[in-house]
Amino acid sequence: MDNAAPEPVIRRPLSRRRRLVRNVAIGVFATIAAVWLILFVTKGRFLKSPFQSIAGRLTGREVRVAGDFQLYFAPLKIKFLAEGLTVSNPAWATRPYLFQAQRIDSRIAPLSLLFGKRRFYWLDLTKGAVALEWDAGHERNTWTFSQDKGSGKPFDLPRIDRATVTGTTVRYLDPRMRLLADLSIDTIRSTGARIGSAVGVTGDGRIRDTPFTLVARLLSPDATVARGKNELVGTVRAAGNVIDVTGTLPSIADIENVPLQTKARGRNLSSLLGIIDVAIPNTRDYRLTAQMVKAGNEYRFTRLRGTFGESDVAGTLTITNAARIHLDARMATRSLDIIDAAPFIGFNPDIVEAQGAVAAAAATGAAPQRLFPDAELPVATMRLFDADLKWTVKTVRSKNLPISDVDLTLDLDRGRLALSPLTMAMARGNVASDVVFDTRARPSAVSYDIRLAPTPLGRLLAGYGVAEAGTTGTVRGRVQLTGRGDTIHDSLATAQGRMAFVLPAGTFWTRNVQLSELDFGTFVQKMFEDKLKEPVRINCGVVGFTVRRGVAAADPILIDTKQNVIVGRGGFSFATETIDLAVRADSKKFSLFSGQSPVGIRGTFAAPGLDVISPQLVTRAGAALGLAVVATPVAALLAFVDPGDAKAAQCGPILAGRTAAAQRDADGKPRDDVGDGTAGKIEAPKRKKFLGIF
Numbered sequence: 272m273d274n275a276a277p278e279p280v281i282r283r284p285l286s287r288r289r290r291l292v293r294n295v296a297i298g299v300f301a302t303i304a305a306v307w308l309i310l311f312v313t314k315g316r317f318l319k320s321p322f323q324s325i326a327g328r329l330t331g332r333e334v335r336v337a338g339d340f341q342l343y344f345a346p347l348k349i350k351f352l353a354e355g356l357t358v359s360n361p362a363w364a365t366r367p368y369l370f371q372a373q374r375i376d377s378r379i380a381p382l383s384l385l386f387g388k389r390r391f392y393w394l395d396l397t398k399g400a401v402a403l404e405w406d407a408g409h410e411r412n413t414w415t416f417s418q419d420k421g422s423g424k425p426f427d428l429p430r431i432d433r434a435t436v437t438g439t440t441v442r443y444l445d446p447r448m449r450l451l452a453d454l455s456i457d458t459i460r461s462t463g464a465r466i467g468s469a470v471g472v473t474g475d476g477r478i479r480d481t482p483f484t485l486v487a488r489l490l491s492p493d494a495t496v497a498r499g500k501n502e503l504v505g506t507v508r509a510a511g512n513v514i515d516v517t518g519t520l521p522s523i524a525d526i527e528n529v530p531l532q533t534k535a536r537g538r539n540l541s542s543l544l545g546i547i548d549v550a551i552p553n554t555r556d557y558r559l560t561a562q563m564v565k566a567g568n569e570y571r572f573t574r575l576r577g578t579f580g581e582s583d584v585a586g587t588l589t590i591t592n593a594a595r596i597h598l599d600a601r602m603a604t605r606s607l608d609i610i611d612a613a614p615f616i617g618f619n620p621d622i623v624e625a626q627g628a629v630a631a632a633a634a635t636g637a638a639p640q641r642l643f644p645d646a647e648l649p650v651a652t653m654r655l656f657d658a659d660l661k662w663t664v665k666t667v668r669s670k671n672l673p674i675s676d677v678d679l680t681l682d683l684d685r686g687r688l689a690l691s692p693l694t695m696a697m698a699r700g701n702v703a704s705d706v707v708f709d710t711r712a713r714p715s716a717v718s719y720d721i722r723l724a725p726t727p728l729g730r731l732l733a734g735y736g737v738a739e740a741g742t743t744g745t746v747r748g749r750v751q752l753t754g755r756g757d758t759i760h761d762s763l764a765t766a767q768g769r770m771a772f773v774l775p776a777g778t779f780w781t782r783n784v785q786l787s788e789l790d791f792g793t794f795v796q797k798m799f800e801d802k803l804k805e806p807v808r809i810n811c812g813v814v815g816f817t818v819r820r821g822v823a824a825a826d827p828i829l830i831d832t833k834q835n836v837i838v839g840r841g842g843f844s845f846a847t848e849t850i851d852l853a854v855r856a857d858s859k860k861f862s863l864f865s866g867q868s869p870v871g872i873r874g875t876f877a878a879p880g881l882d883v884i885s886p887q888l889v890t891r892a893g894a895a896l897g898l899a900v901v902a903t904p905v906a907a908l909l910a911f912v913d914p915g916d917a918k919a920a921q922c923g924p925i926l927a928g929r930t931a932a933a934q935r936d937a938d939g940k941p942r943d944d945v946g947d948g949t950a951g952k953i954e955a956p957k958r959k960k961f962l963g964i965f
Contacts, residue, residue: 315342326358330416332369333359348392349379360413365444366402369413373398373438393433404444409568434459443476448592452476452485472505481546483509510546512537516563531563533572540579547596549656550649552614555580555621561588568593580620581608581668596656604662607677609669616759617646629877640877641848643760650686650710650757658683664695673698673730686710700726700745708762714755717762721750723772728779741806744777749928752818764821764846771815771928774830780806808833811922815930821845825852826930827945831922834858838945848876 319340326334337355344350358370378392404413436459443452454474472487487505507514518531537543540554559577563570569591576585586602613623613631622631628642635644664677676696682689691705704721729742752768755761812830816823821844828839841852852872874880924933934942 313343316340318342330358332361332416333357335359338374344381345378347381349381350377351379352376360402360404361411363406363411364402364404364413366404366442368400369402371400372396375399391434394436396434396436396439398438399436400440400442402442402444404442405446407446409445409447441474449479450476451478454485478509479546479548481510483507510537510542511539512543514543526565528564528566533561533563535559547590547592548652549596549598549658550652553619554614555611559584580611582606582611598656598658598660600658600660600662602660602662604664605666607664607667609667609672612667617644632877640875642876643758643848645758645760647757648688648708648710648715650715653683653688653710654686656683657685667695697723698726698730700724700731700747710757712755714761715757717754717756717759719750719752719762719766719768723748725775728774728777741780742778744774744779744809746772746774748772754821760845766818766821766845768818769815769826770818770823771813773928774809774812774814776811776922777809778806779809812837813928814839815928816842817930818845825945827934827942828852828854829934829942829945838942840945843876850874850876850879 316339319336319342322340322342323334323336335355335357336353337357339352339354341350341352353375354373356370356372356375357368360366360369374395374397376395380390380392402413405411436456438458439456441452441454441456443454444450452474453476454472457471457473459470470489472489473485475482475484477483485505485507487503489503503516503518503520505516507516513536515534516531518526518529520526520529535543536556536558538556540557540559541551544551557577557579559575561572561575563572565571569589572588572590575588576583578584582604583606584602584604586600588602589599591597591599610620610624613620613628617635618628618631619634622634629640632641632644633639635646658681660679660681662677662679662681664679665675667674667677674695674697676694678692678694679690680692682691687710688708689706691707693704693706695702701724702721703724704719706720707716707718709716723746725745725747727742728744728746731746732742748771750768750770752763752766752770754763754766756763756765810831810833814828814830815826817826818824822842823845824842825839828837830837835856835858837854837856839852839854843850843852850872854870854872872879924935927933932941934945
């Protein structure tokens with residue numbers, strides 16, 4: 272039997288590719304292990320210089336570590352420690368560093384540096400300081416890592432599972448808003464990716480030279496870290512005002528296009544807007560709520576509503592913070608208290624309410640017994656901002672004047688303030704006016720054009736003793752004046768123009784019939800005949816004044832009634848607020864008991880007085896006195912009727928509101944008893960500064 276030799280075992284060698292993979296894997300592992308070991312042993316301190324260089328290139332900023340530096344795996348998490356870390360600001364910034372920290376110690380998820388959102392397992396930050404700043408043109412900021420407008424990305428907050436943050440401060444500067452805020456953040460301690468119920472922020476600063484304080488809380492800080500919902504509640508106090516802000520932010524430092532609920536309250540709304548160099552009349556205590564949205568240069572306040580004093584307001588307001596501040600407002604008021612309107616002519620409403628108009632005028636520096644305050648237009652501020660306002664008022668609460676349906680359009684353009692048109696309903700009549708203060712001229716060029724449509728006298732003067740039921744007469748008129756001055760008083764004290772009020776046919780009755788008859792015998796007879804309510808029957812009348820250098824001279828005063836012709840001379844001065852008028856009522860029918868009783872109306876706007884001849888007139892002066900001052904000259908003139916022998920007037924020139932030169936009696940002869948547009952005893956005013964509206 273042949274013994275066969277066994278077949279040799281064939282050993283196939285490993286493929287070259289597999290050996291290559293194995294060797295590479297071993298090499299990589301060995302390299303990683305070596306790197307890990309080197310880093311672990313050295314704590315990665317030798318990477319300090321490369322870290323500064325790489326971080327600097329990525330951010331475009333200088334990054335420096337002044338003290339200890341560690342960067343290594345411990346064991347699989349990356350440990351990063353830096354003492355005295357600084358990240359520079361751009362050269363244009365006012366502070367050298369965007370970020371500073373006394374010490375940062377953290378553990379970082381390695382793969383998060385390559386994929387997805389960066390994640391810190393834990394972070395210990397001690398005495399961090401952040402300086403956030405916009406440039407003067409509001410085109411670049413310090414937290415966007417690029418010097419080029421429109422490029423670069425802002426710093427993105429990482430996810431932090433556990434953290435301790437102590438002694439952190441934030442500085443924010445916006446030159447365009449003239450805003451500087453220095454904030455301190457309460458100590459933060461978080462565990463399991465949860466910080467807790469709230470993080471507090473306190474601080475102070477200045478906005479347009481006005482200091483403020485801030486207290487705020489982030490109610491959902493855990494969501495903030497994860498870039499989720501961020502519930503913010505804050506309170507700012509400045510210039511006696513308190514502003515509360517609440518809202519949900521997409522990130523901790525982003526309010527762009529974010530609806531924020533705002534509430535503001537304080538003693539004077541003008542002090543709040545004065546912070547941003549916007550001048551408005553003073554107000555009493557106010558409370559306002561609105562939704563604010565910042566959109567670029569615009570701050571839009573919608574759903575605005577609230578109260579100031581005893582009045583309400585609602586509407587919208589947009590503030591554009593560009594090269595010039597611009598306000599665009601649409602406001603509506605259901606009920607406006609007349610006291611709250613007092614600041615529009617320069618009065619302090621609190622003093623008006625407590626002590627009256629004369630005391631309020633004196634508080635501004637006006638002379639004793641003056642009605643107009645010495646408060647000038649804020650000319651310098653008016654040139655800093657522009658405004659467009661549309662304001663409607665349904666009802667004005669006033670004891671004496673029934674005003675409603677006010678419609679105001681205001682335009683302020685580089686110092687030119689126009690109230691045009693300003694319309695209102697008054698006693699079932701309409702008043703339309705155009706008033707312009709052009710502060711670009713020095714002193715301001717002011718024009719008034721006030722038009723009174725036919726208005727029932729009974730309703731207009733019901734608060735001054737006139738019986739509405741027995742009065743069917745109406746009045747219409749126009750005031751056209753131009754003057755120079757930075758206050759209403761100054762502009763009127765230098766005014767040129769004409770004032771005229773026309774009374775068509777009608778009746779006029781006061782609650783005291785003594786005001787309509789000066790004949791004592793006739794009064795006694797009517798008293799016994801129970802005819803005390805017989806009204807004065809007006810045929811026609813005109814009360815006109817020509818105004819020169821602030822002095823208004825009668826031109827003419829002429830009222831023709833059924834029984835009398837009332838004529839007047841003299842006038843008054845806007846500058847000195849003095850009155851010097853002589854009014855005489857001549858009867859068309861002779862009476863045994865009749866006699867002419869000319870009446871002098873003298874004194875000042877605040878304290879007028881009567882210079883009477885007949886004793887009977889003294890008794891009857893009281894009720895007419897109020898009419899002479901607070902209403903129109905018409906009311907006072909109609910209060911004095913004296914029987915005698917008078918020539919009736921032609922009503923054509925009267926109803927046309929013509930001057931004294933055009934007036935005629937019933938026979939067509941010129942009249943010389945109705946004033947001729949000269950001041951008489953009243954002297955031209957000396958130039959002084961008086962009334963203001965702000």
